[in-house]
Amino acid sequence: MKRDITDRDHALFEAGIKLGALYHQFVGTPLNLETLEGLEKTIEKSISLQPYLRKINVSINRDMVRDKLGRSGYCELEGKMLEVHAEIVYGSARAKVGLRYDKELDYPLMYIEEISKMG
Amino acid sequence: MKRDITDRDHALFEAGIKLGALYHQFVGTPLNLETLEGLEKTIEKSISLQPYLRKINVSINRDMVRDKLGRSGYCELEGKMLEVHAEIVYGSARAKVGLRYDKELDYPLMYIEEISKMG
Amino acid sequence: MKRDITDRDHALFEAGIKLGALYHQFVGTPLNLETLEGLEKTIEKSISLQPYLRKINVSINRDMVRDKLGRSGYCELEGKMLEVHAEIVYGSARAKVGLRYDKELDYPLMYIEEISKMG
Amino acid sequence: MKRDITDRDHALFEAGIKLGALYHQFVGTPLNLETLEGLEKTIEKSISLQPYLRKINVSINRDMVRDKLGRSGYCELEGKMLEVHAEIVYGSARAKVGLRYDKELDYPLMYIEEISKMG
Numbered sequence: 001m002k003r004d005i006t007d008r009d010h011a012l013f014e015a016g017i018k019l020g021a022l023y024h025q026f027v028g029t030p031l032n033l034e035t036l037e038g039l040e041k042t043i044e045k046s047i048s049l050q051p052y053l054r055k056i057n058v059s060i061n062r063d064m065v066r067d068k069l070g071r072s073g074y075c076e077l078e079g080k081m082l083e084v085h086a087e088i089v090y091g092s093a094r095a096k097v098g099l100r101y102d103k104e105l106d107y108p109l110m111y112i113e114e115i116s117k118m119g
Numbered sequence: 120m121k122r123d124i125t126d127r128d129h130a131l132f133e134a135g136i137k138l139g140a141l142y143h144q145f146v147g148t149p150l151n152l153e154t155l156e157g158l159e160k161t162i163e164k165s166i167s168l169q170p171y172l173r174k175i176n177v178s179i180n181r182d183m184v185r186d187k188l189g190r191s192g193y194c195e196l197e198g199k200m201l202e203v204h205a206e207i208v209y210g211s212a213r214a215k216v217g218l219r220y221d222k223e224l225d226y227p228l229m230y231i232e233e234i235s236k237m238g
Numbered sequence: 239m240k241r242d243i244t245d246r247d248h249a250l251f252e253a254g255i256k257l258g259a260l261y262h263q264f265v266g267t268p269l270n271l272e273t274l275e276g277l278e279k280t281i282e283k284s285i286s287l288q289p290y291l292r293k294i295n296v297s298i299n300r301d302m303v304r305d306k307l308g309r310s311g312y313c314e315l316e317g318k319m320l321e322v323h324a325e326i327v328y329g330s331a332r333a334k335v336g337l338r339y340d341k342e343l344d345y346p347l348m349y350i351e352e353i354s355k356m357g
Numbered sequence: 358m359k360r361d362i363t364d365r366d367h368a369l370f371e372a373g374i375k376l377g378a379l380y381h382q383f384v385g386t387p388l389n390l391e392t393l394e395g396l397e398k399t400i401e402k403s404i405s406l407q408p409y410l411r412k413i414n415v416s417i418n419r420d421m422v423r424d425k426l427g428r429s430g431y432c433e434l435e436g437k438m439l440e441v442h443a444e445i446v447y448g449s450a451r452a453k454v455g456l457r458y459d460k461e462l463d464y465p466l467m468y469i470e471e472i473s474k475m476g
């Protein structure tokens with residue numbers, strides 16, 4: 001059975017793991033506009049340690065954070081604030097995946113952007 | 120580009136998301152041998168709500184929990200205590216994936232068990 | 239120094255720990271109206287394992303969950319959905335504390351309800 | 358009843374909240390020796406946003422991280438790796454609290470270091 005599993009399969013599986021992990025590890029973290037950038041970098045560096053991750057870019061939506069600050073002066077990271085682009089390479093396969101807020105569905109959507117053969 | 124992405128690709132991507140989410144949402148939860156089974160069920164039901172998940176089985180290693188109880192009478196869920204089997208169906212593709220502790224690597228390993236065409 | 243720290247001090251400190259832990263462990267968990275009650279029980283049992291906790295009641299706001307379900311049929315646990323009442327006993331001191339959504343502040347408020355001497 | 362609750366009570370309650378939150382938000386985060394310091398700062402800054410926190414210092418035990426790296430080259434933040442010192446000020450009361458690994462109990466212990474009147 002195992003021999004039927006391709007590099008492409010693994011690349012997509014690993015890509016999914018990274019997005020699921022990122023989301024559920026960091027949602028809930030207190031932040032404001034001053035700490036936002038540092039948090040983006042920490043998330044990127046942390047997820048970059050996981051295997052097969054080649055590139056990652058994490059942006060937290062500044063407008064949403066600003067709207068949520070309220071009297072307390074901070075808010076918590078929500079899934080819909082996240083925009084992520086990640087590239088996973090497994091053997092000869094490269095998967096580009098992302099996470100973005102889908103306004104129409106009001107849902108933080110994880111999606112496959114591209115899957116290609118390297119080399 | 121998008122038309123090149125197959126059901127099989129999606130099934131594996133979604134499967135990865137579920138395992139990453141499960142792991143990082145629930146690791147750290149206090150438990151002991153009395154609450155273990157309820158926690159297993161709660162994890163299963165919670166992750167089952169996510170799209171494309173067809174089946175899931177979560178087992179928490181009773182021996183590891185027992186070893187960790189100590190004087191406090193409880194411990195926290197660790198990744199290595201988890202054994203998970205999940206089945207994701209996306210269109211015509213079915214992915215069976217798992218999470219288990221790899222003793223040799225001392226690492227909670229997420230892996231693809233099988234990927235097949237339905238119907 | 240240590241001798242100046244009273245049972246009352248410890249009871250309140252421990253009470254705060256429980257609320258902070260509960261909140262940041264479980265926020266983000268997928269749920270819907272079918273799994274809501276099971277999740278409430280799991281949170282209660284899990285936090286009950288921590289030291290000095292005598293009683294705990296966790297309610298997740300059904301109306302908020304219903305409003306958030308959307309097309310996906312589920313949502314994620316948010317801090318503002320939680321109403322918690324907990325009683326911590328440390329030596330001769332009993333602290334009753336809570337967590338509830340403060341609408342005016344749009345903030346999940348943790349508060350001391352009562353602190354009393356037992357016996 | 359409410360009038361019986363003192364600044365000292367509030368300071369200790371708030372101190373507990375911060376430690377519980379910190380612990381359950383960040384345990385599980387992937388890290389290695391290169392990302393460790395950035396993670397310490399991110400935790401400090403994030404928790405500093407919460408009300409009444411005056412000072413916080415977070416140290417992650419480098420030796421424990423090194424021991425856990427294994428073949429994967431990274432590990433996950435565990436409660437026992439954390440050493441935290443925090444100072445909370447509420448009105449006229451100042452609470453110094455901490456979190457450290459108690460080797461004998463094999464338990465990450467949260468404790469009150471000092472509680473004093475300001476001014």
